[in-house]
Amino acid sequence: MYRQEYDLTYDDLNPTFLFICNLKRTETEDNYHCHEHLEISVVTKGYGTYYIDGKEYPLKAGDLVILNPGTCHQSLVTCPQYCTTEYYIGFTDINIRNLPPNTLPLPNGNVVLSMKDGMRQEVFRLCSAMGKEFHTCRPGRYFMLKAYLIQLILLLLRDQQETIEESDGCIFESPNKKYVVKQMIRYFNEHYHEKISLDQIAKNMYLSTFYLSKIFKAETGDTPINYLIELRMEKARDLMESSPDLSIQAIASMVGYEDAYHFSKLFKKHFGAAPSKYRAAGNS
Numbered sequence: 303m304y305r306q307e308y309d310l311t312y313d314d315l316n317p318t319f320l321f322i323c324n325l326k327r328t329e330t331e332d333n334y335h336c337h338e339h340l341e342i343s344v345v346t347k348g349y350g351t352y353y354i355d356g357k358e359y360p361l362k363a364g365d366l367v368i369l370n371p372g373t374c375h376q377s378l379v380t381c382p383q384y385c386t387t388e389y390y391i392g393f394t395d396i397n398i399r400n401l402p403p404n405t406l407p408l409p410n411g412n413v414v415l416s417m418k419d420g421m422r423q424e425v426f427r428l429c430s431a432m433g434k435e436f437h438t439c440r441p442g443r444y445f446m447l448k449a450y451l452i453q454l455i456l457l458l459l460r461d462q463q464e465t466i467e468e469s470d471g472c473i474f475e476s477p478n479k480k481y482v483v484k485q486m487i488r489y490f491n492e493h494y495h496e497k498i499s500l501d502q503i504a505k506n507m508y509l510s511t512f513y514l515s516k517i518f519k520a521e522t523g524d525t526p527i528n529y530l531i532e533l534r535m536e537k538a539r540d541l542m543e544s545s546p547d548l549s550i551q552a553i554a555s556m557v558g559y560e561d562a563y564h565f566s567k568l569f570k571k572h573f574g575a576a577p578s579k580y581r582a583a584g585n586s
Contacts, residue, residue, distance in 0.1 A: 309399075310398065310399060310456070310459050311396070311397055311398055311399060312397045312398075312399060313397055315396065315452055315455065315456070316395065317393045317394065317395050317396045317448065317451055317452065317455065318393060318394050318395040318448075319393050319444065319447045319448045319451050320339055320392035320393050320394065321390070321391070321392045321436075322389060322390065322391045322392075322429070322432045322433055322436050322447070323389070323390050324387070324388070324389050324390075324429075324433050325387070325388055325390065326347075326385060326386070326387045327348075327350055327377055327379055327385050327386045327387070327388060328379065328382070328385050329379055330376070330377065330378045330379045331376045331377045331378070333376065334353065334374055334375070334376040335374065335375070335376070336369075336371070336372050336373055336374045336375065337369065337371060337372075337373075337392070338371050338372075338394075339371060339392050339393065339394040339404070340368075340369070340370060340371060340392065340393050340394060340396070340404055340405075340406065341369040341390060341391065341392050342366065342367065342368060342369070342389075342390075342391045342406075342454070343366070343367040343369065343377075343388050343389070343390055343391075344365075344366050344367075344388060344389040344391070344425055344426070344429050345361050345362065345363055345364065345365045345366070345367075345386050345387070345388050346363060346387050346388065346389065346426060346429070347363050347386065347387040348362075348363060348381070348384045348385050348386040348387055349361065349362050349363075349380070349381040349384050349385075349386065350377065350378060350379060350380055350381065350385060350386035351377075351378040351379075351380045352367055352375055352376070352377055352378070352413075352414065353375065353376040353377075353378055354367075354369075354373060354374070354375045354413050354414075355373060355374055355375075355413075356374075358378075359413065359414045360380075361386060361414065362416075363386075364416060364417050364422045365414055365415065365416055365417070366414070366415045366417055366425065366458075367413060367414050367415075368406050368408060368413050368414075368415070368458075369413070370404070370405045370406060370408075371404055371405070373413065389429040389432075389433065391429070391432070391451065391454070393451055396455065398459070406455075406458065407459070407462055409462050415458075417461075418461075421457065421461050424457060425454065425457060428450050428453055428454050428457075429454075431450055432447055432450045432451070432454075435447050435450065479517045479520070479521060480521060482509070482514070482517060483517060483518050483521040483522065486503065486514070486518060486526060487522075487529070489503065490526075490529065490530050490533055491533065494530065494533050494534050494537060494557060494558055495537075495556055495557055495558050496558060497558065498530060498558065500514065500515070500526055500527065514526070531568055531572070532572065534557040534558055534559070534568075535557075535568065535569055535572040535573065537556075537557045538553050538554070538556075538557045538565070538569060538577070539573065539580075541553050541556060541557070542577065542580070542581050546581070550562055550565070550566065550577045550578060553565075553577070554566075565577075566578075
């Protein structure tokens with residue numbers, strides 16, 4: 303069964319941590335090879351080249367290489383005076399949505415990712431923490447390493463989704479659109495009296511605002527904003543009928559509007575009469 307907390311994976315994100323090492327690559331690797339496990343290489347210094355599946359990829363500090371199982375590769379030293387320093391991280395047992403088991407997504411098929419400043423700093427920090435933890439013998443060492451690894455995987459997945467949002471305004475398809483829309487409707491019904499940001503809802507669901515609006519309209523026939531306005535207007539009318547002593551300003555505030563004038567305009571557009579006239583007509 304699909305569960306919202308598993309929005310990025312098919313089940314718990316529970317990888318098996320295998321190893322981490324920090325290596326200055328002074329010599330070309332002896333052989334062209336592949337692994338049964340996943341491996342990530344993070345270049346922290348220097349320049350070099352990876353030979354991957356028959357193609358050469360130039361590397362520089364700040365690049366991250368994703369080597370999914372079965373990806374043939376060889377690290378080449380092409381600039382001896384500025385050879386690379388890299389973290390190698392090995393792990394297995396992940397199950398990302400819409401991908402084969404033990405596979406990380408490759409944006410546009412790219413195995414080498416050039417990280418932006420914020421992402422690079424965070425990945426370097428995690429690698430450094432993992433490296434230090436790996437050489438300790440403190441209780442919980444394995445679980446601490448696993449925790450750092452989970453953070454690294456999530457950073458990669460989030461960064462890739464944000465990159466897709468920036469490029470074309472949408473992200474990975476939700477495997478259960480009806481569930482997402484149902485959650486939004488429930489949120490609207492429970493929080494209509496508060497300030498609601500569609501951007502924040504989308505961020506919390508790891509979806510783009512564009513995509514969220516698109517699937518909401520496909521499922522309900524209306525946009526999220528129009529749905530929320532209609533819900534608030536219905537609640538305002540109920541308050542007006544059940545509590546005639548409440549002021550228009552109070553009713554506006556109780557359905558999520560700080561500006562009573564803006565509320566009145568929406569109310570008139572929805573019911574054909576301003577709140578005061580609607581109330582007067584109801585009491586006449």
